Amino acid sequence: MKVCNEFIIKDLFDYTINNDVDILDELASCNLYIMIDLIMLSNKCSEDEAEALLNKNIEQYGLDQVVEEIAYEVIGKRPDENDEKQSNSEHKPFLDILEDFYNEIQSIDKNLSISEFMNMSTRYMFKYVDGVRKRFVNNKNQELQSQYMNAMMIGNMLTGHLKECPQIGEDGQYKEQNNTDKIKNFFANRRLNNG
Numbered sequence: 001m002k003v004c005n006e007f008i009i010k011d012l013f014d015y016t017i018n019n020d021v022d023i024l025d026e027l028a029s030c031n032l033y034i035m036i037d038l039i040m041l042s043n044k045c046s047e048d049e050a051e052a053l054l055n056k057n058i059e060q061y062g063l064d065q066v067v068e069e070i071a072y073e074v075i076g077k078r079p080d081e082n083d084e085k086q087s088n089s090e091h092k093p094f095l096d097i098l099e100d101f102y103n104e105i106q107s108i109d110k111n112l113s114i115s116e117f118m119n120m121s122t123r124y125m126f127k128y129v130d131g132v133r134k135r136f137v138n139n140k141n142q143e144l145q146s147q148y149m150n151a152m153m154i155g156n157m158l159t160g161h162l163k164e165c166p167q168i169g170e171d172g173q174y175k176e177q178n179n180t181d182k183i184k185n186f187f188a189n190r191r192l193n194n195g
Helices: 009-019 023-028 032-043 047-061 063-075 094-108 114-118 122-158 179-194
Strands: none
Touching (some): 009 023, 009 032, 009 114, 009 122, 023 032, 023 063, 032 047, 032 063, 047 063, 094 114, 094 122
């Protein structure tokens, strides 16, 4: 079942501020007016079309299912079984959750501006975070590999096993220089140094 299209974060901020409501609290109270407004906001349709769509879904799936579906569509993701459960005593307004989410992204990835964040959908927000997480892990692994290679080369140099700087070929593999290449490099470096 799909009741709404994607929600743009800025639209949710504007709606919440302009109407002085917490969307998730209103959905928990089964507020039909909020559901109609959210359908209109997401689907860019008239009030009559939104009301007809809501009624059709309630008849087919029941009010509780429709409320749950709209809430997940507003949030942008259904929780996985492995996701942490938030207790009712820790309840935060929806806008605070979005602001905290942006701040957490900023702690790892400073590339995302507030205007870019506000113009993305809540569904895409989670995909963006998954990408940031993968990029962070990849960058950290590359950094660790580089540090390891530096330590290995220093160790090999100190023990006399590394006589020259290793080179990588076009295939990405370390290559050994043959004697002819060594002589050519020696004279090329000598010409550069002698001017």
